[in-house]
Amino acid sequence: MWSAALPTEGNAMGRTLAEKVWDDHVVRRAEGEPDLLFIDLHLLHEVTSPQAFDGLRKAGRAVRRTDLTIATEDHNTPTLDIDKPIADPVSRVQLETLRKNCADFGVRLHPLGDVEQGVVHVVGPQLGLTQPGTTVVCGDSHTSTHGAFGALAFGIGTSQVEHVLATQTLPMAPFRTMAVTVNGELPEDVTAKDLILAVIARIGTGGGQGYVIEYRGEAIEKLSMEARMTICNMSIEAGARAGMIAPDETTFAYVQGREHAPRGADWDEAVAYWKTLHTDQDAAFDHEVVIEASELAPFVTWGTNPGQGAPLSHAVPDPASFEDASERYAAEKALDYMGLRAGQPLREVAVDTVFVGSCTNGRIEDLRSAASVLQGRTVADGVRMLVVPGSVRVALQAVEEGLDAVFTAAGAEWRHAGCSMCLGMNPDQLQPGERAASTSNRNFEGRQGKGGRTHLVSPQVAAATAVLGHLASPADLADVREPAAV
Amino acid sequence: MEAFTTHTGRAVPLRRSNVDTDQIIPAHWLKKVTRDGFEDGLFEAWRKDPEFVLNQSAHQGGTVLVAGPDFGTGSSREHAVWALQNYGFKAVVSSRFADIFRGNSLKNGLLTVVLPQETVEELWRLAEADPATEVTVDLVRRKVLAPGVDADFELDENARWRLLEGLDDISLTLKNEEAIAEFESSRAAFKPRTTAA
Secondary structure (H helix, E strand, C coil): CCCCCCCCCCCCCCCCHHHHHHHCCEEECCCCCCEEEECCEEEECCCCCHHHHHHHHHHCCCCCCHHHEEEECCCCCCCCCCCCCCCCHHHHHHHHHHHHHHHHHCCEEECCCCCCCECHHHHHHHCCCCCCCCEEEECCHHHHHHHHHCCEEEECCHHHHHHHHHHCEEEECCCEEEEEEEECCCCCCCCHHHHHHHHHHHHCCCCCECEEEEEECHHHHCCCHHHHHHHHHHHHHHCECEEECCCCHHHHHHHCCCCCCCCHHHHHHHHHHHCCCCCCCCCCCCEEEEEEHHHCCCEEECCCCCCCEEECCCECCCHHHCCCHHHHHHHHHHHHHHCCCCCCEHHHCECCEEEECHHHHCCHHHHHHHHHHHCCCCCCCCCEEEECCCEHHHHHHHHHCCHHHHHHHHCCEECCCCCHHHCCCCCCCCCCCCEEEECCCCCCCCCCCCCCEEEECCHHHHHHHHHHCECCCHHHHCCCCCHHHC | CCCCCEEEEEEEEECCCCCEHHHHCCHHHHHCCCCCCCHHHCCCCHHHCCCCHHHCHHHCCCCEEEECCCECECCCCCHHHHHHHHHCCCEEEECCECHHHHHHHHHHCCEEEECCHHHHHHHHHHHHHCCCCEEEEECCCCEEEECCEEEECCCCHHHHHHHHHCCCHHHHHHCCHHHHHHHHHCCCCCCCCCCCC
């Protein structure tokens, strides 16, 4: 277990990527105490910060490093009529509280209406603030997203948010290391979302508990930064502390030129450092999982936790097929909640709603992927499709590329940026009994609205599902494109 | 933080695995900007079922929640811990907790106790057979005691000490002001800043 002991001089054993980044941030290490780590970047949003700022006020403390802190509004923000006052008074108070806190404590804020506003995990990378080898925290479990850059990025609770605001450090318990190696090439119709859903189904929602997962292997190296973010984003759904991918030329190219990326001599120095951030040949992981990319297929969830998933070509499993009593009981409860029966082909599951967006799949490549499937096709009768860009910048880019027109021509709703239906804190919610194919990250009971039922899918599967009205992949659409649009 | 030494109270059996924080406290409750007033939101959806354990009169007033594996998965919302505490729970027992939830609980003085699943099931049987059964969670001796149950549990010494003393993490960290300042002075110039580039 890392950081359990003081470093040993002359130890020949190599280190993993996670251990290197951790070591470079140790402010204080003492026997029998958690390491005190320095935090390079602290992201804030309106939901998990108000009680932390209150704590600072009560103790008479300031924000130690406003220059390493940034806030945006995402969870509560409406995706329609954003120029009007927010209808829900409780949401409005929470946003106003963030605005007051940021003003009082001198924290940079991108509020609703600002061109840099968006889902916090889309905004950080977009601004070039998320960089290799940094430590990133946010009062949000999907902070693991930033690990795609080779950053060590953790979701934290509100007490820890207050701790970082006051000290720019966090005492962190030691972690274990896990390698998830994906060999070979992903089949053409398999996306990063399918891959991570398959990983979670394999190791379980608690399989990553206590671990920092490093995703590696040929299939990972070939992924774009946005696809890597999708994978690291969902590390938390496997229970992992964080997910990471070693930075490479793809990473450097993504960061270079962004607003907060290093420039000139700083850039050269940074890249020289970033190139050292990979797991050494002789380093050992505490646990290893190997996956053959060629065996993967479009993947969807059937249950009420992200580990309850299967290839789209399969049927809803029979709870009796689970050997573990607790898993069997969980599967029974899940089928009951989801209104599914064992043996029902997943492709026959009809949906009412399709949601494309979130910190998992709300970036420009995700929108392009969904739009390419929808081009020249229409959303099935009785299906509502919401497309919610992850940030204002993503929305502007999509408009420039004409993607918004593809969505609206198909009959989908093109909305403003935010977390939206991923968790339904704003008006975008499922009604009781409604079923959604969603590109978000959690299929928990009621997550997208009380009584709502969620199937987690990739943007491609979401779009194909919208066209056919039941769970489907683009391969199922071969004969439904209108000839005039080809 | 309130100190935790030992607590004796009735066990509430929650026979569910993967109790995610969206179940513990649904998202619409997260709009509140205080740390209190979350008790009515605790397990809000499940409490609509009259059979749910918290609705059974025999289990009213229980203070030790005994749950299935992977308790507290999902969202980092500390509101989940506040909701359990606001409702009256002092400790939660499970064979496995999600990391962020566990960290949050220990920072608020809600003791999360990891016991083997067999022991969890024994506690479920005891509490279901006689809801008045009392369970003692003793942090001093690191033991859970109930009729016929004498189980040791692990908690790292540093976390235990902070709970026993009810220490404030921020004050402890600020004793390292010199080390923090020294670290800051040696950070590379290329590291990102959120202020004007």
